[in-house]
Amino acid sequence: MFQLRHDTLCPVAKEEKPRGRLTVLLALAANLGIALAKTVAAVVTGSASMAAEAGHSYVDTINEVLLLTALRRSERPADSRHPFGHGTERYFWSLLVAVCIFGMGALFAFLQGFGALLGEGAEEASPLIGYIVLAVSFVLESISWLQAYRETRQHARERGQGFVDFLRTTDDPTAKSVLFEDSAALLGIVFAAGGLYTHQLTGSSVGDGVASLLIGLMLTLVAFLLGRTNRELLVGRQARPEVLDGMRGVLKEAPEVEELVDLMTMNVGTDQILVCARLDFDDRLGAADVERACARLDGELHEKYPEVYEVFLEPVPRDDPGLRDRVMARYGLAANGDPLPKNA
Numbered sequence: 001m002f003q004l005r006h007d008t009l010c011p012v013a014k015e016e017k018p019r020g021r022l023t024v025l026l027a028l029a030a031n032l033g034i035a036l037a038k039t040v041a042a043v044v045t046g047s048a049s050m051a052a053e054a055g056h057s058y059v060d061t062i063n064e065v066l067l068l069t070a071l072r073r074s075e076r077p078a079d080s081r082h083p084f085g086h087g088t089e090r091y092f093w094s095l096l097v098a099v100c101i102f103g104m105g106a107l108f109a110f111l112q113g114f115g116a117l118l119g120e121g122a123e124e125a126s127p128l129i130g131y132i133v134l135a136v137s138f139v140l141e142s143i144s145w146l147q148a149y150r151e152t153r154q155h156a157r158e159r160g161q162g163f164v165d166f167l168r169t170t171d172d173p174t175a176k177s178v179l180f181e182d183s184a185a186l187l188g189i190v191f192a193a194g195g196l197y198t199h200q201l202t203g204s205s206v207g208d209g210v211a212s213l214l215i216g217l218m219l220t221l222v223a224f225l226l227g228r229t230n231r232e233l234l235v236g237r238q239a240r241p242e243v244l245d246g247m248r249g250v251l252k253e254a255p256e257v258e259e260l261v262d263l264m265t266m267n268v269g270t271d272q273i274l275v276c277a278r279l280d281f282d283d284r285l286g287a288a289d290v291e292r293a294c295a296r297l298d299g300e301l302h303e304k305y306p307e308v309y310e311v312f313l314e315p316v317p318r319d320d321p322g323l324r325d326r327v328m329a330r331y332g333l334a335a336n337g338d339p340l341p342k343n344a
Contacts, residue, residue: 028064048116049195049211052109059105087269094173102223109216116209145182
């Protein structure tokens, strides 16, 4: 197998780091101030939904620290124990964010909500303070959300993707986490305001409890979506379909290549793709010709797709039955192209 190594991070990854850090730092500052203000408002008003929102903001503050840790640790260069770098650290720490959102934020909101429904909450007082804190929080969260939205939209444009499609396929969980957190924070503020108003209007804590439960359900959904994204990336998700198709074109169109036998890709970090390809080269080529072809194909892949991190090219015979069976079986197909039985 021919390996062509690039120890430095690709230009796309380098460009994204400062931009992602700015988004996280802005969210951290906003969430910490908001959490303190909501705590005071929760104590003064006795509102369960306000307490749930205060807990939500504290969790978001912890999450930003985790995301900053993810950015810092994922930037460490490759070493002998981690030859593909530390890019997947970003997925691990972002997964912890999802766990914190549910384990701390959602469960605390559920606790406050059920307590209010069972009549365990304090009598609500001075709702005006709660409204003021929520209004200021909404403004601050909107600023943080706008920064995260702009960064995400810019990254989507750079990749030539639509906004929703980018959120579905992105290998950068940092900006996505902040965007989802801020979106949940804005919606949570609306729920808390509704709970305050309902309690003020009816004198019953039921509406306040329902608002807390809605906040918990919303945080559970956000935690699930973020957790699913990071699980796929940690398990080893392949490159985006359009990138895969483009790579196949580059390899198949090479004059020295008779057939692309197999192509495997995996995200080993944000904007870092590992490429492994098995190629059947023209039998008339000598070893030096194959080496030059591999070097040229490596350069073409890196030039066309800056997110390519490592390239491994393996010359193989296309008619080897054992290899063909293994390749086809990986995609659930028999050697003749028919689908394999489910119990196979």
